[in-house]
Amino acid sequence: MxxxxxxxxxxxxxxxxxxxxxxxxxxxxxxxxxFLALVTGVGGGTLRDIIIGTLPVFWVNNPVYIVVCITVGLxxxxxxxxxESRYRLLLWFDAIGLSAYCVMGAAKGLxxxxxxxxxxxxxxxxxxxxxxxxxxxxxxxxxxxRPEIYITAALIGAAAFTVATLAGTSLIFASVxxxxxxxxxxxxxxxFGWCFPVYKPRPGRRPEDVM
Amino acid sequence: MxxxxxxxxxxxxxxxxxxxxxxxxxxxxxxxxxFLALVTGVGGGTLRDIIIGTLPVFWVNNPVYIVVCITVGLxxxxxxxxxESRYRLLLWFDAIGLSAYCVMGAAKGLxxxxxxxxxxxxxxxxxxxxxxxxxxxxxxxxxxxRPEIYITAALIGAAAFTVATLAGTSLIFASVxxxxxxxxxxxxxxxFGWCFPVYKPRPGRRPEDVM
Amino acid sequence: MxxxxxxxxxxxxxxxxxxxxxxxxxxxxxxxxxFLALVTGVGGGTLRDIIIGTLPVFWVNNPVYIVVCITVGLxxxxxxxxxESRYRLLLWFDAIGLSAYCVMGAAKGLxxxxxxxxxxxxxxxxxxxxxxxxxxxxxxxxxxxRPEIYITAALIGAAAFTVATLAGTSLIFASVxxxxxxxxxxxxxxxFGWCFPVYKPRPGRRPEDVM
Numbered sequence: 001m002x003x004x005x006x007x008x009x010x011x012x013x014x015x016x017x018x019x020x021x022x023x024x025x026x027x028x029x030x031x032x033x034x035f036l037a038l039v040t041g042v043g044g045g046t047l048r049d050i051i052i053g054t055l056p057v058f059w060v061n062n063p064v065y066i067v068v069c070i071t072v073g074l075x076x077x078x079x080x081x082x083x084e085s086r087y088r089l090l091l092w093f094d095a096i097g098l099s100a101y102c103v104m105g106a107a108k109g110l111x112x113x114x115x116x117x118x119x120x121x122x123x124x125x126x127x128x129x130x131x132x133x134x135x136x137x138x139x140x141x142x143x144x145x146r147p148e149i150y151i152t153a154a155l156i157g158a159a160a161f162t163v164a165t166l167a168g169t170s171l172i173f174a175s176v177x178x179x180x181x182x183x184x185x186x187x188x189x190x191x192f193g194w195c196f197p198v199y200k201p202r203p204g205r206r207p208e209d210v211m
Numbered sequence: 212m213x214x215x216x217x218x219x220x221x222x223x224x225x226x227x228x229x230x231x232x233x234x235x236x237x238x239x240x241x242x243x244x245x246f247l248a249l250v251t252g253v254g255g256g257t258l259r260d261i262i263i264g265t266l267p268v269f270w271v272n273n274p275v276y277i278v279v280c281i282t283v284g285l286x287x288x289x290x291x292x293x294x295e296s297r298y299r300l301l302l303w304f305d306a307i308g309l310s311a312y313c314v315m316g317a318a319k320g321l322x323x324x325x326x327x328x329x330x331x332x333x334x335x336x337x338x339x340x341x342x343x344x345x346x347x348x349x350x351x352x353x354x355x356x357r358p359e360i361y362i363t364a365a366l367i368g369a370a371a372f373t374v375a376t377l378a379g380t381s382l383i384f385a386s387v388x389x390x391x392x393x394x395x396x397x398x399x400x401x402x403f404g405w406c407f408p409v410y411k412p413r414p415g416r417r418p419e420d421v422m
Numbered sequence: 423m424x425x426x427x428x429x430x431x432x433x434x435x436x437x438x439x440x441x442x443x444x445x446x447x448x449x450x451x452x453x454x455x456x457f458l459a460l461v462t463g464v465g466g467g468t469l470r471d472i473i474i475g476t477l478p479v480f481w482v483n484n485p486v487y488i489v490v491c492i493t494v495g496l497x498x499x500x501x502x503x504x505x506e507s508r509y510r511l512l513l514w515f516d517a518i519g520l521s522a523y524c525v526m527g528a529a530k531g532l533x534x535x536x537x538x539x540x541x542x543x544x545x546x547x548x549x550x551x552x553x554x555x556x557x558x559x560x561x562x563x564x565x566x567x568r569p570e571i572y573i574t575a576a577l578i579g580a581a582a583f584t585v586a587t588l589a590g591t592s593l594i595f596a597s598v599x600x601x602x603x604x605x606x607x608x609x610x611x612x613x614f615g616w617c618f619p620v621y622k623p624r625p626g627r628r629p630e631d632v633m
Contacts (some may be wrong), residue, residue, distance in 0.1 A: 031362045035339070046262065051468065052478050053478040054265050114480070122482075142561060145561060147451075155453060243572075268475075271475075277543055
C-alpha cells in the first residue's frame with residue numbers, strides 16, 4: 001500500500017466517522033448511520049473523480065472503500081455514547097479527513113491535468129465537499145460558515161503538496177508535508193480559534209427588509 | 212417495453228409528482244412546478260449514471276423522460292387542490308418511486324460492474340437521491356431524518372433484487388421481488404410507524420453549547 | 423474571442439460576484455469569499471458538462487476561469503461595503519448570470535445532442551444551478567422559492583436561443599436574442615414584481631400536523 005492509498009483510506013474512514021457522528025446527534029436508525037457514513041466518506045472523492053472525468057468513480061472499482069465506511073459506521077453506532085462531546089470529536093475527525101483529502105485531491109488533480117492551479121482547486125474542493133454534504137444532509141450548521149479557519153487549511157495543505165511535488169521531492173515527503181500543514185492550521189483554528197480578520201462591515205439583512 | 216423500462220418510467224413519474232407536490236406546498240408558480248418535477252424525477256437516475264460513468268445521462272439520450280416529468284407536473288398543478296393532505300400523498304408517491312428506483316439502480320449497477328456490493332449501494336443511493344434533492348431544493352424537512360424506516364426499504368429492495376438475480380431467476384421475477392420488498396417495508400413504516408430502535412443516548416447539543 | 427466565450431466568461435464572473443456577495447453577508451473570511459465565488463461561478467457549467475458528458479469539466483481544461491472567479495472574489499471583498507444593499511446587487515448580478523448561462527447551456531446542449539428539448543432543459547438547469555448551489559452553501563433563502571419569476575426567465579432565454587438557432591440565424595444574433603429575452607423577463611420580475619398567478623389553494627402544513 002502506497003502512502004497515497006493509506007491517506008485515501010484514512011480520509012474516507014474519518015469522514016465516514018463524522019457522518020456517523022452527525023447521524024448519532026440526529027438520533028436516526030442504524031441504516032441511516034451507515035448511509036450517512038458512506039455518503040460523507042466517499043463524497044469528496046466522488047466529486048473529484050467526476051470533475052476530472054475518471055469515471056466510474058473510485059469506489060465503484062474498489063468496494064473495499066464501502067466496507068471501510070460501513071465498518072466505521074457500525075463502530076460509531078456502538079461507541080458514540082461513550083464520547084463526552086460528539087460534535088467536538090466530529091470536528092477533529094473532520095480536520096484529519098480534510099488534511100488527508102486535500103493532498104489526495106491535489107495529487108490526483110496534478111497527475112491527470114499537470115496544472116498546479118487545477119491541482120490546488122481540486123484539492124480544496126475534494127477536501128471540503130464531504131463535510132459540506134454531511135452538513136446539508138444531516139441539517140447541521142455548515143462547517144463552511146463557521147468563523148474559524150477551514151477552507152484555508154485545505155488550501156495550504158493542497159498548495160504545500162503541489163509546491164513540494166513540483167520542487168521534485170518524493171511523493172511520500174510531499175504527502176506528509178501537505179497533510180501536516182493542513183492539519184496544523186486546522187488544529188490551531190479548532191484549539192485556539194485562529195481566524196482571519198473576517199469581513200466586518202455589517203451582516204446581511206434579511207431579504208424581506210431589503211426588497 | 213421491458214419490465215425495467217416500465218419501472219424506470221414509473222419511478223421517474225412518481226418522483227416527478229412528489230417534486231410537484233412540494234412545489235404546491237410552497238405555492239410557487241407553474242414553471243417552478245415543472246422545474247421541481249423534472250429535477251426530482253430525473254435526479255436519482257442522473258446520479259446513478261454519473262457514478263457508473265454512463266454519460267451523457269439517460270434523459271439526454273431519451274427526451275421522453277422529460278416529457279413524462281412535465282406532463283406529471285402539469286397534472287399535479289391542476290389537481291393538487293383536490294387532495295386532502297398533499298404531504299401524505301407525497302410520502303406515498305415517494306414510497307413507490309423509492310421502490311422502483313432501488314431496483315433500477317441495482318440493475319444498472321450490477322450490469323455495468325458485476326459487483327453485488329456496488330449494485331446494492333447504487334440502488335440505495337439512486338433511490339434516495341431524488342427525495343433528498345427535492346427536500347433540499349424545496350426546503351422541506353429531509354425525508355432522510357424522519358424517524359420511521361426509509362433508507363432501509365431501499366436497501367432491502369436493492370438487496371432482494373440482487374440476490375434474486377444472482378440466484379438465476381428471471382429479470383422480471385427479480386424486479387418484482389425487489390420492488391415489492393421495498394414497498395412493503397416502506398408502506399409498513401408509513402402506515403404503522405415501523406422503525407428500528409433509534410440511536411437513543413441523547414440528541415446532539417447545539418454547536419454553540421459544545422465549543 | 424467568440425460571442426459564446428464572452429458570454430461564458432461574463433456568466434462565470436457575475437455568478438462569482440453573487441457568491442462573494444453572499445459570503446460578505448455571512449461575514450466569512452477572505453478564503454471563504456474566494457471559495458464561494460469559485461463554486462458559484464463554475465457550478466452551473468460544471469453541472470452542464472457532467473450531464474452532457476464532456477469531461478473533464480470546462481475549467482479543468484482552462485484555468486483562466488478560476489483566475490476570473492478569484493479576481494472577482496477579491497474585488498468584492500474590498501468593495502462590498504460600498505454597496506447600499508448587497509442582497510439587491512446579488513439579485514441583479516444573478517439576473518445577468520442567469521441570462522448569459524441559459525444561452526451557454528442551451529448552445530452546448532444543442533451542439534452535443536442536436537435535440538431542442540435537451541438544449542432547453544440543459545440551458546435552464548445550467549442557468550439556475552449556480553444560484554441554487556450558492557443559496558444552499560451560504561444558507562441564503564433559495565432564489566428558487568422566491569415569489570417573482572426566476573426559472574421562467576431562463577426558460578424563455580434558452581427557448582429563444584434554440585428557436586433562433588434552428589431558424590438559421592447567426593450564432594451571435596441567436597445569443598443576443600436569448601440573453602436579452604431572459605434578462606428583460608428577470609429584470610421585469612425584479613423591478614416590477616412580475617409573477618405568474620401562483621399556486622394558490624393553500625400553503626403546505628407542517629409535516630407534524632399532517633401525519
